Amino acid sequence: MRQKDPALKAAVELLATGQVSAALESLQQHRRVKEIPDREERIRAIARSYVESPDKTLIVSPDNASRRELNIAVRQELKANGTLKSDDNTFRVLVQRQDMTGADRGWANHYEPGDVIRYSRGSKTLGIDGGSYRTVAAIHPAANLLGVDTASGEPVTYDPRRLTGVSVYREVPHEFSVGDRIQFTAPDRSLGVANRDLAVIESIAPDGRLAARLEDNRQLEFDPADHRHFDHGYAVTSHSAQGLTAERVLIHADTGVHPDLLNSRFGYVAVSRASHEATIFTNDAGKLGQQLGAEVSKTSALEIQHAPSMIQEIGMRF
DSSP states (O other): OOOOOHHHHHHHHHHHTTOHHHHHHHHHHTTOEEEOOSHHHHHHHHHHHHHTSGGGEEEEESSHHHHHHHHHHHHHHHHHTTSSOSOOEEEEEEEEOTTOOTTGGGOGGGOOTTOEEEESSOBTTTTBOTTOEEEEEEEEGGGTEEEEOOTTSOOEEEOGGGSOSEEEEEEEEEEEOTTOEEEESSOBTTTTBOTTOEEEEEEEOTTOOEEEEETTSOEEEEOTTTOOOEEEOSEEEHHHHTTOOEEEEEEEEOTTSOTTTSSHHHHHHHHHTEEEEEEEEESOHHHHHHHHTOOOSHHHHHHHHTHHHHHHHHHHHO
16 A cells, blocks of 8 residues: 655645645645646646556546546556557537536526536426426527427427526537546436446446446446436546545646636645645646635635634544
8 A cells, every 4th residue: 555645644734724835835845746837748747647556546637628638648548558448439428517607597698509408396387307308409599598309309498597406518429448437427316326426437338338336346337328427537626526535646736727716725625635645736836825825715714714623534534
């Protein structure tokens, strides 16, 4: 088993109490902060580091764009060393539209034809069941009307302000191979998986059915045409990383992303996912401390207020 880095516990405790500079100094003293200005080179460096110990490693990144880049880079490295099979299978997964706020979902002009809507409540009047999915067929912004396909084949038109509690996705083709690590992006009672659960694909049948093994060693099989909420799980956002732990965590911290994504909350969540070792890869080590020290949300402030309970948890983990 990997030896615990003595800098890790100190860094997590310092981040929990908002002492970002001291936390980074502790990590730097143990060579756990690597500055690589070039983005492509930095992504490749993280991917190469990941494949050194893939079973015990998690990558955390602040934004979905870099998360996707990192997943692609890791898969390339795993294919190059033979860990991942070279033949890919394409499945159409559902990716949540992060650009739409709750208020946006009430206005037709924010939707696009092809968007997939999940209705948590549904409507008897429109013949839409709770938990069902419909695809946007047409938008009528002037009248604020949305046209969606239905199971009967007859499109239904309605004012989106009248149906709340919806989630909006895009259907995106992604490639998967035997050996790929995946993360479920929504809970699925029929499969017995929770949002953010990680698994490894063990086989892909000729008809496309996937067999996978969860981290708790449970096995499951599913048709990706019916269960479309999953993605590559090598790199995850800090939001998706909550509740996950790994012996080794590689943290992508590009100071060019929006401050709401790279702040004190990100720093604490990302570093505390590690049980033995955490390494930060950044484009600008000098600017990183200022960025991670920023408090930009009520959530971040509350986490600092609750630092004593955090430190108690840290003591139990380390």
